[in-house]
Amino acid sequence: MLPVFTALRSSVGKKILMAMTAFSLVLFVVVHLLGNLKLLSRNSNAFNIYAHKMMSLGGLLYVAEIGLLLLFLTHIIIAGLIFIGKRNARPVGYYMNKRLCKPGYNFIGSTTMIYTGAMILIFLVVHLMHFKFGPGIKDGYIKEVDGKSVRDLHRLVVEGFQSFWYVSFYTAVISLLGIHLSHGFWSAFQSLGINHPRYTPLILGVGILIAITLSLGFISLPVLLYFIG
Amino acid sequence: MKNMNLNLLVWRQKDAGSKGKMESYIAENISLDMSFLEMLDQVNEDLIKKGLDPIEFDSDCREGICGACGVVVNGQVHGPQRATTVCQLYMRNFKDKDKIVIEPFRARAFPVIRDLVIDRSSFDRIIMAGGYISVNTGGAPDANSIPVAKEIVDKAMDAAACIGCGACVAACPNASASLFTAAKISHLALLPQGKIERKKRAEKMVSQMDKEGFGDCSNIGECEAACPKEISISHIARMKREYFRAVVDEIEK
Ligand code: HEM
Numbered sequence: 170m171l172p173v174f175t176a177l178r179s180s181v182g183k184k185i186l187m188a189m190t191a192f193s194l195v196l197f198v199v200v201h202l203l204g205n206l207k208l209l210s211r212n213s214n215a216f217n218i219y220a221h222k223m224m225s226l227g228g229l230l231y232v233a234e235i236g237l238l239l240l241f242l243t244h245i246i247i248a249g250l251i252f253i254g255k256r257n258a259r260p261v262g263y264y265m266n267k268r269l270c271k272p273g274y275n276f277i278g279s280t281t282m283i284y285t286g287a288m289i290l291i292f293l294v295v296h297l298m299h300f301k302f303g304p305g306i307k308d309g310y311i312k313e314v315d316g317k318s319v320r321d322l323h324r325l326v327v328e329g330f331q332s333f334w335y336v337s338f339y340t341a342v343i344s345l346l347g348i349h350l351s352h353g354f355w356s357a358f359q360s361l362g363i364n365h366p367r368y369t370p371l372i373l374g375v376g377i378l379i380a381i382t383l384s385l386g387f388i389s390l391p392v393l394l395y396f397i398g
Numbered sequence: 399m400k401n402m403n404l405n406l407l408v409w410r411q412k413d414a415g416s417k418g419k420m421e422s423y424i425a426e427n428i429s430l431d432m433s434f435l436e437m438l439d440q441v442n443e444d445l446i447k448k449g450l451d452p453i454e455f456d457s458d459c460r461e462g463i464c465g466a467c468g469v470v471v472n473g474q475v476h477g478p479q480r481a482t483t484v485c486q487l488y489m490r491n492f493k494d495k496d497k498i499v500i501e502p503f504r505a506r507a508f509p510v511i512r513d514l515v516i517d518r519s520s521f522d523r524i525i526m527a528g529g530y531i532s533v534n535t536g537g538a539p540d541a542n543s544i545p546v547a548k549e550i551v552d553k554a555m556d557a558a559a560c561i562g563c564g565a566c567v568a569a570c571p572n573a574s575a576s577l578f579t580a581a582k583i584s585h586l587a588l589l590p591q592g593k594i595e596r597k598k599r600a601e602k603m604v605s606q607m608d609k610e611g612f613g614d615c616s617n618i619g620e621c622e623a624a625c626p627k628e629i630s631i632s633h634i635a636r637m638k639r640e641y642f643r644a645v646v647d648e649i650e651k
């Protein structure tokens with residue numbers, strides 16, 4: 170009667186996928202931040218050692234990267250479907266429209282998910298071009314780790330963060346990620362059917378806390394590296 | 399208090415096929431004790447006396463219980479007062495010389511038939527898909543023969559307060575019908591008589607809702623804020639759980 174595939178394409182199912190990919194992405198972002206904090210280590214090779222360890226995972230790293238790509242793709246495609254659906258669902262708009270929003274929910278985040286998300290996507294492309302597909306050993310970014318020559322990612326990051334514009338762009342997009350998560354976190358719970366008079370306000374609060382902590386964590390890096398070098 | 403004169407800007411549309419537009423009217427000599435719809439009645443009487451077409455709008459009970467009425471007043475569904483249908487909105491909420499913008503509820507699944515009147519049969523089809531319980535006719539069962547816990551009754555009653563006016567759809571930035579559908583699913587799933595068909599109901603009603611061309615729910619909460627019966631979006635979460643139940647049941651089979 171209700172095959173799983175049909176269920177996942179329903180309005181409820183789409184949001185289950187949205188919430189599950191979202192939670193995974195949040196987890197990824199947290200781990201990413203923890204890794205980045207190595208940049209602040211007094212040992213200027215700490216980040217390279219960490220990166221080298223990741224690289225030596227070999228096949229496992231590819232699996233993780235493909236998984237991550239699928240997560241992003243699923244999240245973005247459904248975001249697009251929801252956006253198109255919403256456009257179609259109201260062909261004639263209002264002459265005058267006031268948002269009320271139940272107090273406690275945050276409509277700055279909730280009504281801008283597609284825009285904050287799109288900015289994250291643009292950032293993602295720039296970010297990957299800069300780091301993943303950017304200059305490497307043959308361009309002179311070399312450091313020694315365990316007697317092997319590896320790509321000097323630490324220097325690449327620090328150099329990138331010497332540009333005022335790059336630091337500003339980075340800070341702006343990470344703030345948008347914070348706004349995305351300020352609604353996204355609690356929203357993902359609701360999408361999974363988790364709502365409780367006592368715990369939902371708590372989830373809302375924790376979501377905002379996570380959004381702020383993650384944003385400040387990421388922003389601290391370019392700002393510290395820009396001013397301290 | 400003195401009576402008021404108001405400047406109205408109202409959506410006029412001849413029929414479903416034609417293009418509408420906003421038109422200005424002056425509502426003269428409006429008493430503060432009138433309801434919003436009585437104000438429109440008076441404007442219409444003046445229009446009819448001048449030989450013009452009256453502004454069409456829906457209403458029935460005019461006491462906030464039937465769900466027939468519903469317009470957007472100054473950008474707010476059912477007007478500025480919370481937990482109130484537009485028929486129960488009184489003119490004391492407005493001041494002399496106020497400008498009042500009046501529009502129909504907007505959604506593809508709620509096409510405008512004329513002026514402020516919309517076709518909400520998409521809601522009827524969602525109900526027809528499963529918003530009922532199947533019982534044989536016969537003598538009415540004894541009252542209280544099936545005990546139901548107080549907390550459950552309270553929740554079911556909160557959901558059953560839905561009058562199907564469509565305010566949730568009109569207020570939702572995505573034009574989603576999730577709050578309406580969830581209220582109906584939730585109300586019946588909570589009660590013993592409704593539990594029997596809960597899986598089929600959740601599946602059928604959600605799929606009908608999707609077919610009607612409403613948007614998806616982004617958990618924004620505008621629906622709850624606009625709902626004249628203050629139905630909580632926690633019922634939307636219950637709808638999702640009911641739907642999962644239907645899916646899990648399918649896997650078990
Ligand atoms: C890469 C581009 C991204 C786009 C285009 C995007 C877009 C969106 C959109 C439109 C929604 C709202 C869905 C709805 O209306 O129900 C959403 C939800 C969400 N997003 Fe993103 N997003 C992106 C990246 C991210 C990232 C990197 C994270 C995590 C750090 C994230 C976390 C979330 C969360 C938690 C939700 C809530 C899920 C739910 O409502 O069930 N998103 N995203």
Ligand code: FES
Nearest residue numbers: 458460465467485
């Ligand atoms: S006319 Fe019945 S609810 Fe307004």
